[in-house]
Amino acid sequence: MNFVFDIDGTLCFDGKTIDHSIVVALDKLSKDGHDVIFASARPIRDLVPILPEPFKTGKLVGGNGCFISNNEQIIANSFTPQLVTQLHTMIEKHQLTYLADGEWDYAYTGSEDHPIYNNINQSSAKNVDITALQKICKLVLFKPTQATIHALSTLPVCVTAYKSEDAIDISPLGINKVYGLEKLHIKDFIAFGNDSNDQCLFEKAYYSVCVGQNDVQKFASLTISNKDVASTIFEVSNKFLHKETQKYY
Structure with a gap:
């Protein structure tokens, strides 16, 4: 089994x-x-x-x-370029902190005290600017507002909420x-x-x-x-x- x-x-x-x-x-x-x-x-x-x-x-x-x-x-698997642009716009509009995972490297702007940051394998991957990631495979948004959640509901993404971490996890639709x-x-x-x-x-x-x-x-x-x-x-x-x-x- x-x-x-x-x-x-x-x-x-x-x-x-x-x-x-x-x-x-x-x-x-x-x-x-x-x-x-x-x-x-x-x-x-x-x-x-x-x-x-x-x-x-x-x-x-x-x-x-x-x-x-x-x-x-x-x-x-990664977001389409068009969807990446839409997510960038949403992040800037709502002034959100995030963890964006590329194919290996990542972009992190959240608190270094957050448990998710402590789990990142920083010895093998680099924290780069989000625009330096050729592809974005997954996105975690910290302290999302209701406006953010509503905006995401209009996009072709899969959203998972983590109440204990006050964060939402976003992946391509169907993933x-x-x-x-x-x-x-x-x-x-x-x-x-x-x-x-x-x-x-x-x-x-x-x-x-x-x-x-x-x-x-x-x-x-x-x-x-x-x-x-x-x-x-x-x-x-x-x-x-x-x-x-x-x-x-």
Whole structure:
């Protein structure tokens, strides 16, 4: 069976590390014959450094589907030039701070105290002016106003709100984590997640686990606490040891 894991708030709770007990559970999953895939809001640039070594070159979905990686070969989806111009205009009009992810480098104007800034792999990528990015694959806007949200509703984009971070995540229309999995030819899967960008995973999964109390838990088969992640991976693995399983709740 394919097991798909979100990272932040699901496996990682400090932005930097995954607890050893969870790493052991992931390793056991792989050894038992399950395929382990990671699907994160982080671009591949920021996703790979946090992963246990055996999984760094595996199947990865980054940027909520904007980036797909397999065997270190990265495919990036990006906004059209026309849409980039419209987003630039909106940013300037509403005086917004942001994180714009290019194919590797990025443009960041937000606070350096924000958790998202601390997750950026600054050792391998450069913070450049947004106009220096040849392509923009994903855009995070900080402290968006209602006027901003209304303006976005008129554009062909996918918007995900992160209430706890007072930010919204914008990707090209139709791009999400399930899109990324489909590009990796993954159809049947079990999902672990914790936030609104995981709703699409929960809705498509054979079985789904929400980590922590969140609005998205209503779409999950099971809700657990942070401390139960490793044990739940073991339990669900045993139930789905064979691929010929049927969906249950």
